[in-house]
Amino acid sequence: MVSESDNNESLFTPLQHYGPVTSLKIYQDTILCGYGPILRKFRTSDEISLISSQQIFTRNKIHGISTGFNKILVLGGRSFSVIEDEKPIVEKAINEWIITGEFLDENTLVLLTSHNVIYKIDLRTFELMDKIHCNEKSILYSGSIRVGENRTVVSAGTVMDGVIIWDLDTKEIIHTLTDHKGSIFCVKVDKDFKYIASCSDDRTIKLYNFQGDLLSEGWGHGSRIWNLEFFNGTNIISMGEDCTTRMWEYNNTDTLRQLEVIDDCHLGKHVWSGDIDTNHNIAVTGGADGRVRVHDLGILNKDSRTYTIEEIANDAEFTLAKNEAIKSFVELDSSNLVAITTTGKVLIFDEKWSVVVLSDDEIQVLGPKAILKQVPESNSVMISSQNGKILLLQFGKTVEKTWFDNDEFQGSTVTNLLISPGKEFFVMSDIPNPKIPFQVKKFSTDGGVSLVEKFTIDQPQQSRFTATSIKYDPVNNWLIIFSRHVTMMVYDLNEGKAHIFKKLTAGDTITSSTILQSQKGSVEFMITVRDGIYMVGTIKANEDSVTVEINMQNKLSRGFIEGGFFKDGDLILYGFRSTYFYVWNETKQLEITKELCGGSHRFWDLFVGENYKFVYLNKSTITIVRHRERFADYGLIYDGTHGREIRGLALSPETKDGSKLIVTASEDTVVRLGKLFEDGTVKYSWCMNNHISGMQDIKFITNEYLCSSAANEEFFIWKIGQLYDGTPIINQYASLKPSTSIPDLRIMDFAFLSNDKGFLIVTVYSDSQIKVWQFDQQAKSFQLLIDGFYTNCCLLNVNILQRNNKMYILTGATDGHIAIWRIDDLIERKITQLGKPIIKQQLHQSSVKALKVFEEPDHVKVITGGDDNALILSELKFDDIITWELKSFVKDGASATITSISGYGKRIVTTSVDQIVRLWEYEDGLKCLEARYTTVADTGCCDSGDINGCLSIIGGAGLSIWRH
């Protein structure tokens, strides 16, 4: 076995690495971030930027950072390093795990070990000055050291129930606090030695005074709490496994008050690290997802203003009618609000409320059920009466009023007024009676708003086609009407012909629509559906038909979606989730802002300009909340990958514009699509939530199609496409129906082959089943061709081999065997029973974890990696009979479980759970060329490809990208 190398003249170099952010510290004007063994520094101004990245340790991850005296102490595992300007960085180590450390003074360092022992080290010489303990040496999960003017206090968090607070100078235990249950994950003493705060397995935060009296407890975290920090006296920030960051206030009661909860602070699971700084007014958090986020503490005092109807009446100097309240409102282009009351009063708000004077007659005509809407690009509003009369109010120096009449509605009343955006816009009056046509008016905004034409559109003859939004496409002269039940109508204004597309997907109301791009005969659009779905589609028209194709559909698990739009290339979605309103960046996967408004409201709207303005009515009040985004990229200062272990990944066969597509699938069932660039950076664009069970694998079939498999018999074929701006998109194309209503089999692996009908697919299962399918691309259907069992052990791998016009499948299983069946004759003769394998050969003692095949002209090379650490090269010859021959056996191909093999050219890369990545030659027996440590733990999958030279990507608890 080749031992691990670290020479720089390497065949094999890491380019990039994404993984858990294990420590963060704000020091002076920098954010220090422990990113695996790398220390990244960011400048903290409103334009936060990366200053430097430097690998500090050879192997260990940075679990702690302390600062002082213009020095930085970095520590993790048994390593530590003191960083000073201009001085070279040297990795030092003690003989056990270091929990934390601090500078006692200019020349003295103290380190706390996991056995509650303090090492006192002279920084000038790095000599041990003293080893200090308090006579309690059980193992610790956490600890901190508070250095004061004239005392130093050590706080130690033990594995079971206890916090030990001891004095470094007297070595006396000050307190043993045993209120917690389970392991203690963080304990801190505030800077004035007045308070102690701790958190644990029991999901509580406990605040003590320094005398050791329990003052208050914080309840709210949904799982273990990893980290906490004091700020502004007794305020506390905490973060944990539930992916939230919370801020708490001690208000002299026995429960801490929650000031703020940042939900989904990171992806997946775990906010591992964080710090807070009230000078810069920021908090910073790091997660298992490899992302670093900065949060504006401005969220603690939001720009929010609530007006009661009495205040408004007072302000605008009018007398309130009985039960008068605001009914609805819109925003003008000038960003002033216009509101209408239940008695038909029209108000305008420009930091002050005033009445827009209407005559009694006008108010009378509009009536109590008037509908107020904004008119685009003209600083105007329209108000429709129930019987369809429309009043246009144009706000300039004065308010200009124009009335438009409507035809009669045969006694029916207008329930909605829909207005399309644009310089030429359409106004449509919706009437619930499907027999009465929609009344449509076309307006121009050139030199003031003017009516161009008036016409009607017959309503679709179906019950309740309730229009929810309309869009006009000037390129094709189409009016597109979106409705409930994910139904839409494309109305061709040239021919006066309607095309209706019912139930594009299962779901409720289309809550918003956007035209992304339009060309002659093709309009790309995006819609959001209240149930949580968003989709991108294309309307295509040719001589004889108009069709709608869905290019992408995804479901958000965050609650209801009320709307969505693209902003700077990012998809922004908003809606309600339990008791609050949220604005979510789907592309960057983070919440931009939220407002605890008590849930969905009678009337509300979100206005997006430079800032976000959320306005809602509540009983007799109106609340206006403004959110200003303080940071570029929403404070995402370093992007990552997945919040859970990556279980499958794949690179697209083709390289385009210097990048490849990359898909990654994680334990929490998320599939992400993005691009991998030559320098090893990954930029994700989508996060798909179609799978609901534990992912097993994901692979490209062609550049356009890929497959993924998971537990509960989930197997999907996905199609890759492109958005109008070139962003790659991914959509579930077909799925295999589970064999039972309560599927509990895992589809462990699959193999495929393109053929004239579509794809031949083989799936292998956790109960030893093997199934061969023909996927028909036209019908998007699967036909089962062959079915059978291997034994009753779990299959792990499958490949299709094509030799001399015959077709075989090759499997690997938990029993350490490979097995081969011939299938072309079975398919030919329509035999559906797989039968016994032709060859069954034991290679490994237990699981064949990895299996890679190279088809050579006269034989097939099979390379297998096992749970037994062995890497084996064997050859299969397909003559009259099939022969198997062992070519090379490396007993210790790794020091623990080989988990995957990927190949490119004449070399292979293996990953193993010992976190060593090995590069091998296999032509003349297996030869290890190089072995290097990877900081990605639980290393489980890899793929290789060419982007101006060979790259390999390695996944596990993080992702790393290598060049070789």
Added chain:
Amino acid sequence: MGKNSKDKRDLYYRRAKEEGYRARSAFKLLQMNEQFALFDDISKVVDLCAAPGSWCQVLTSEIKKDKKIVAVDLQPMTPIDGVTCLQADITHPKTLQKILDIFDGEKADFVCSDGAPDVTGLHDLDEYIQAQLVLSALQLTTCILKPGGKFVAKIFRGRDIDLLYNQLNHLFETVICAKPRSSRGSSLEAFVVCLNYQPPKDWNPQLKLNQSTEEFFENVDIGKAKNVQYFDLNDDERSIVKFLACGDLNDGDSDATYTLDKERIVLPPVQMPTAPPYKEALEMKRKGLAR
């Protein structure tokens, strides 16, 4: 999820219930015994991290004469006839002293530990804590195991497992990495089976209450990294040991899903799990008192 589904996914879970074991772990010990004849000629045993107690169940039934079994765990354990139970932390020196007191100068023939911490998800930390459990068990072993005795402990195969292999190699004639078929192939879990304890000559390990496990092993060379001058980073001694899959291939595969008779009765577990530390937090959420 169907009520059957854990039974289907986990053959050994189902079998444990059928055979009256408190945990599926029992089969791991049984399968290792098949391979290594661990129970031959033993009578005095320390079972560390023993709750809920399935290893104890196996040991009490397999050991025939002069039985003496001490079981230790952080969690309370339902008593078993012929087993002395101790609720304590095995990484604490005081716990080890208590066990020695119970043995009162006698030596044990076999020490085993199936200990596993509640993993945090930080892999390096979890592996370290796991290694510490093994080292604590090993510390006790050196104080109590008779020369020639056996030691079995659960490990996580991760980036530093070769350090531990190397350390064990200093104290035992044979060290093997054993993977019972009942241990899931998809998990990093395995066991070190250490045979023929051979302490270094002239080493008389003494447990001191104010000494940590680390300090204890500073007195004997088992290849552990030492503090070197100026705390320079030193290389660790690493080695690989033989891997052995244990248990018959026909025993059943812990990764496989099994088809079960629809009509069958789903048995209740033999032992209910103990209350988690966050029980009260769950209550608070349920009552809507915490958000």
